[in-house]
Amino acid sequence: xxxxxxxxxxxxxxxxxxxxxxxxxxxxxxxxxxxxxxxxxxxxxxxxxxxxxxxxxxxxxxxxxxxxxxxxxxxxxxxxxxxxxxxxxxxxxxxxxxxxxxxxxxxxxxxxxxxxxxxxxxxxxxxxxxxxxxxxxxxxxxxxxxxxxxxxxxxxxxxxxxxxxxxxxxxxxxxxxxxxxxxxxxxxxxxxxxxxxxxxxxxxxxxxxxxxxxxxxxxxxxxxxxxxxxxxxxxxxxxxxxxxxxxxx
Numbered sequence: 001x002x003x004x005x006x007x008x009x010x011x012x013x014x015x016x017x018x019x020x021x022x023x024x025x026x027x028x029x030x031x032x033x034x035x036x037x038x039x040x041x042x043x044x045x046x047x048x049x050x051x052x053x054x055x056x057x058x059x060x061x062x063x064x065x066x067x068x069x070x071x072x073x074x075x076x077x078x079x080x081x082x083x084x085x086x087x088x089x090x091x092x093x094x095x096x097x098x099x100x101x102x103x104x105x106x107x108x109x110x111x112x113x114x115x116x117x118x119x120x121x122x123x124x125x126x127x128x129x130x131x132x133x134x135x136x137x138x139x140x141x142x143x144x145x146x147x148x149x150x151x152x153x154x155x156x157x158x159x160x161x162x163x164x165x166x167x168x169x170x171x172x173x174x175x176x177x178x179x180x181x182x183x184x185x186x187x188x189x190x191x192x193x194x195x196x197x198x199x200x201x202x203x204x205x206x207x208x209x210x211x212x213x214x215x216x217x218x219x220x221x222x223x224x225x226x227x228x229x230x231x232x233x234x235x236x237x238x239x240x241x242x243x244x245x246x247x248x249x
Contacts, residue, residue, distance in 0.1 A: 113157070113158070115167065115168075115236075115240070116158070116165045116166070116167035116235060116236040117235050117236055117240070118235050119232065119233070119234055119235045120157075120158045120195060120232075120233050120235075121195070121230055121231060121232040121233070122157070122158075122195040122196075122230065122231065123195070123196075123197075123198045123227075123228065123229050123230065123231070124156070124158075124193065124194045124195040124196050124198050124201060124227075124228055124231045125193075125194055125198055125201045125202050125205075125225060125226065125227055125228065125231075126191060126192070126193050126194075126225070126226055126228055126231065127147060127191075127192045127194075127205065127212075127223065127224070127225045128189050128190065128191045128192070128223070128224045128225075129143060129144065129147070129188065129189060129190045129192070129215065129221055129222075129223055130188060130189045130221065130222035130223070130224075131188045131189075131221070131222075132219070132220035132221050132222060133220070134220065136220065137219060137220030137221060138188070139179070139188050139189075139190055139221060140174055140179075141172050141173045141174045141179050143215060143219065143221065144161060144172050144179065144181075144190055144192070145172050146211055146214075146215075147192055147205070147211055147215075148161070148166060148172070148192070150204060150205060150210075150211045151192070151194045151196075151201060151204075151205070153204070154196065154200060154201050154204035154205070155196050155197060155200060155201070156194040156195065156196040156201060157195050157196050158193075158194070158195040158196075158233045159192065159193065159194050159195075159233070160192070160193045160233045160234065161181050161186065161190055161191070161192050162181070162186040162190055162191055163234055164181040164182045164184055164186065165182070165233060165234055165235060165236040165237075166181075167236050169240070170182050170236075171183070182236070182238050183238070193231050193233050194231075195231055195233060198227040198228065198229075199227070202225060202227055205225060206225065212225065
């Protein structure tokens, strides 16, 4: 029993120590827990406020995006409506446009014929000029021009000389022993083709004391002439340019 006494005394001392120090310990722990609770509460409050601010920003951004999308939609809708009107106008005027285009093409075709920039064929005559038997009876540029002018007066719609198309700017002149047409040298015999009323063209050239009589009887040239039901005349293959002439206003 005596031996247990020291152990009991130690136990009592421990209990007494704990009793003496328990209140400060509890207070210290309580204060720590209270401070921790305040910190957690403050943090939760801050996070809640931050989320509210972010949510507000998101709402503002979405509102701005909605406004921008509405503006873009309105612009695209306006362009769409404008294009629809253009398509409708084109559809409504398609028949008129087709008529206009056909008329323009016909006009261009006629201008090509007049300008000599397209191949042509049709009825007409072929007149060929040969040099005579003497040096004084050679075919000159003036002889060719006389035939060309007479054919034009008679209503020829297209003329060529040795496959050179005669147009408004064509030049026919002698260069040495040859004739130059459209700046191309050609030599006798000279085959002149003319498209038009074959009977009328032939009559215009072969009347008494007309072009053919003069060329044969006065200048000693050999001349042949024949009607043709279908003559082909090539287009003018040179360059058409006007440096000084301008369309009148």
